[in-house]
Amino acid sequence: MLKASENYVRKLIDEGMRIDERKFDEFRKIKIETNVIKKAEGSARVLLGNTHVLVGVKLSVGEPFPDSPNEGVLIVNAELVPVASPTFDPGPPDENAIELARVVDRGIRESKCIDLEKLCIEEGKKVWIINIDIHVLDHDGNLMDASALGAITALLNSNIPKYENEKIMYGVYEGKIPINDTPIAITVTKLSTKLLIDPNLEEENALDARITISTNEKGEICAIQKGGIGFFTTDEIKEATNLSIVKGKELRKLIK
Amino acid sequence: MSKVGQPEKMIVNGKRLDGRELEQFRPITVEVSVLKRAEGSAVFKFGDTYALAAVFGPRTMHPRHMQDPQKAILRCRYAMAPFSTNERIRPGVSRRNVEISKVLNDALSNVVFFEDYPKTGIDVFVEILQADASTRCAGLNAASLALVEAGVPVKDMISSCSVGKVDGQLVLDIGGDEDQFGDVDMATATIGSEDKFVLLQLDGIVTQEEFFKLLELARKGCTEIYERQKNTFKEKYKAGEVSVES
Numbered sequence: 372m373l374k375a376s377e378n379y380v381r382k383l384i385d386e387g388m389r390i391d392e393r394k395f396d397e398f399r400k401i402k403i404e405t406n407v408i409k410k411a412e413g414s415a416r417v418l419l420g421n422t423h424v425l426v427g428v429k430l431s432v433g434e435p436f437p438d439s440p441n442e443g444v445l446i447v448n449a450e451l452v453p454v455a456s457p458t459f460d461p462g463p464p465d466e467n468a469i470e471l472a473r474v475v476d477r478g479i480r481e482s483k484c485i486d487l488e489k490l491c492i493e494e495g496k497k498v499w500i501i502n503i504d505i506h507v508l509d510h511d512g513n514l515m516d517a518s519a520l521g522a523i524t525a526l527l528n529s530n531i532p533k534y535e536n537e538k539i540m541y542g543v544y545e546g547k548i549p550i551n552d553t554p555i556a557i558t559v560t561k562l563s564t565k566l567l568i569d570p571n572l573e574e575e576n577a578l579d580a581r582i583t584i585s586t587n588e589k590g591e592i593c594a595i596q597k598g599g600i601g602f603f604t605t606d607e608i609k610e611a612t613n614l615s616i617v618k619g620k621e622l623r624k625l626i627k
Numbered sequence: 628m629s630k631v632g633q634p635e636k637m638i639v640n641g642k643r644l645d646g647r648e649l650e651q652f653r654p655i656t657v658e659v660s661v662l663k664r665a666e667g668s669a670v671f672k673f674g675d676t677y678a679l680a681a682v683f684g685p686r687t688m689h690p691r692h693m694q695d696p697q698k699a700i701l702r703c704r705y706a707m708a709p710f711s712t713n714e715r716i717r718p719g720v721s722r723r724n725v726e727i728s729k730v731l732n733d734a735l736s737n738v739v740f741f742e743d744y745p746k747t748g749i750d751v752f753v754e755i756l757q758a759d760a761s762t763r764c765a766g767l768n769a770a771s772l773a774l775v776e777a778g779v780p781v782k783d784m785i786s787s788c789s790v791g792k793v794d795g796q797l798v799l800d801i802g803g804d805e806d807q808f809g810d811v812d813m814a815t816a817t818i819g820s821e822d823k824f825v826l827l828q829l830d831g832i833v834t835q836e837e838f839f840k841l842l843e844l845a846r847k848g849c850t851e852i853y854e855r856q857k858n859t860f861k862e863k864y865k866a867g868e869v870s871v872e873s
Contacts, residue, residue, distance in 0.1 A: 438631045438807075469725045481830050582827065592838050595813070595829035600736040602823035605842050612835055 377577040381563045389574070391420075395567040396614060403520070403625060405528045410541075413529025413548070417521040420571060423455075423509035426521035428501060428529040428548075432539060435491070435498040443490025443498045447476035449505040449518060456510040470598065474556070475505065475519045477594040478585030482554035485526065489549045492534065499531065501548065512572040515583045516622075519556035524626045526550055553627055554593055555619035558583040559611035561601060566610055568618055582608065584615035588623065633808045638794040643805070645674070650799045650844065652788070652851065657768075657859045659776045667777025671769035674802050675759035677711075680769035681752045682777040688748035698741035703732035703751040705766055711758045727763050728753075734767060734787075734816050734825040740780040749779060760806035761789040763814050767826065772856055784856050787816035787826060788848035790841045792833060797840055799848050811837075815845040820853045822846065 380390055393399070399420030408414040413428035435442055449472035451459045464472070479485065490499040503525065505518045530544035560570040561580045570578060580601030585594040592612060597603065603611070637644055647653065653674030662668035665681035672678070688694040705727040709716050735751065751774065753766035764787040771785040791801045792811035801812050811831030817823055824845075833841065 440631070464722075466725050466729045469722045470729055473722060473726050477830055481832065483832070587832065591832050591834050592829065593832045595827055596730075597824065597827035598730070598733065600733050602737060602818060602825045603827070604822045604824070605846065608824060608827070608842060609839060612838060616835065 376573055380573050380577040384562045384565050384567070384574075389567065391571060393569075395565060396618065398569045398618070398622075399571070401520075401622070401625060403524055405524060411525075412532060413525045413527075415521045415524035415528065417517045417524070419511075419513055419517045419569065421509055421511035422513060422517050423507075424514065424517040424521045425506040425508055426518065426525040427504050427506070428525045429504065430529075430532060430539070431500045431502065432492065432497055432534060433500045435495065439487070440495040441491045441498075442487035443485070444500045445476070445480055445485060445487070445503070446500065447472045447479070447503045447505070447522065449475065449507065451507050451510070454509075455507045459507075459510070470596075471514055471518055472505065474515055474583055474594070474596045475503070475522050477596070478519050478554045478556045479503075479522060479526070482552050482585065482587045482593040484523070484550055484552035484554055484587070486549035486551060490531075501526075501529075510572065512570050512575040513558060515558045516556055516569065519554075519585065520622060520626070523553055523555070527553070527626060552587050553623050554585045554587050555622045556583050556585040556594075557615035557618045557622070559614050561603060561607065566607060566614065568614060582611050584612055586616050586619040590616045590620075634804060636794060637805060637808060638796055643793070643798065645803060649796055650847070652800045652848070653802050655852075655855055657772065657855055659772050659859055659863060665773070665777070667773040667775065667779070669769045669772035669776060671765045671772065673759075673761050673765050673800055675757055676762055676765045676802070677755070677757035678762060678765035678769045679754045679756055680766065680773040681754075682749065682770075682773040682779065683752075684749040684777075685744035685747035685779065686750075688746060693748075694746045697745055699739070699744035699747045699749050701732055701736055701739055701741070701749050701751065703735060703753065703770065704728050705731055705753045705755070705763065707755040707758060707762070711755050727766075730826055730828065731763065731767050731770060734785055735770060735774065737818055737823075737825045738771075738781040738783050738785060739774070740782070743780055749774075759803055760801045760812075761814070763787075763826075764789050764816070767816050768852060768856065772859065775860065783819040783821075784853065785816050785825060786819060786849040786853035786856060787814070788845060788852050789814050790845045790848060792831065792837065792841075797837065797844060799844055811841075813841055813845065815842075815849060817846065817849040817853075820850040
């Protein structure tokens with residue numbers, strides 16, 4: 372049954388069409404809400420068509436890494452919550468959830484958009500630990516872009532709680548997490564020799580390969596992850612970077 | 628601010644910390660059939676980076692519910708030995724291992740004729756015995772060699788190398804401190820020497836122009852690796868017992 376749908380998706384793509392009648396370089400309707408979870412230091416909800424992702428930022432105090440004693444720590448985690456799809460099972464993150472978290476992590480980390488040195492409380496001993504938790508609530512394709520967008524949006528809206536006498540006073544804030552760039556991840560999907568963006572679930576199931584490219588405000592590339600069984604030629608990769616830079620700019624406008 | 632232990636300059640007069648040119652590999656060592664029990668095995672080294680791969684199967688897939696009646700299933704597992712790095716690595720599955728296993732699996736899946744062996748599993752185990760950057764590339768090269776050595780029908784080999792940006796310059800084969808203190812690290816792999824990228828991961832900031840140059844450099848590097856892989860088999864089987872097509 373799935374096979375039939377895959378073939379249909381590919382046939383349409385070959386004829387220059389998509390099942391939901393979008394253009395190849397057109398996103399689904401994007402809806403972004405911020406500060407949806409009061410208990411979190413920052414949060415965002417992203418709807419990409421029917422794909423629904425909730426991202427929460429929580430801060431805690433802990434030890435820095437020995438090789439960067441004066442920098443805060445960033446941890447990204449993703450949960451493919453069973454409510455989101457009949458194919459998601461409860462339990463520890465599987466390889467898909469881990470890849471998702473690590474791709475979002477690298478986009479943010481490598482862009483150096485968080486001023487981690489400002490998150491040092493006591494050098495070598497105490498720093499702020501930023502936990503970004505991605506909660507996928509409804510899976511209709513392109514979790515990468517939705518999650519990355521949710522993560523940076525939540526970060527932009529995150530506060531640092533007051534820290535006094537070794538205690539974090541949650542709910543009482545001292546300022547914002549210092550953010551000086553907005554990396555945006557765009558996943559370009561290769562389907563039957565065509566390149567397109569923002570695949571829905573049916574397209575994702577039929578894809579040959581995908582490449583997620585994160586770009587910063589200057590239009591530089593800060594992280595890339597190729598995924599899926601299939602290959603990209605040099606020309607296809609070049610076209611994908613162009614798409615990512617152009618579409619990255621469009622998405623950035625929505626959150627800044 | 629620079630990180631703890633960061634050398635002031637990584638490239639002096641066009642030479643890298645270990646004396647290499649910008650577009651030069653570390654010494655490469657390739658060996659196949661290094662293990663007795665595995666159906667295919669190989670060692671691939673980039674300088675001090677030491678990867679060992681072993682292939683078991685095609686064999687009956689367990690657990691059985693994971694069997695595919697139409698084709699074989701490839702399972703690639705990448706792991707690092709606890710003693711492979713300065714700081715001991717805790718044994719067990721890390722998130723990094725899971726992700727790398729997945730991308731290596733995807734890369735290798737491009738060339739295996741899965742339909743030849745329905746209901747079976749092909750296990751590829753990659754062990755990093757010593758890590759000095761570019762471990763996934765060394766591991767992928769070893770895995771591809773081991774698959775061929777095991778007699779698993781493949782369309783071609785997968786050839787992998789890393790490129791990157793160090794001190795603002797584009798370099799081939801990231802090694803040693805370049806991994807930790809360099810600007811950009813990019814792992815790539817192609818199907819043989821073809822313009823088909825099956826692995827591409829980049830960390831760090833590059834302009835689009837620099838990235839295009841990195842792609843070009845990666846193509847050259849992967850082609851060189853492909854020749855080394857082919858020559859290994861040519862050498863091994865030159866006596867004429869088994870003929871290997873070039």
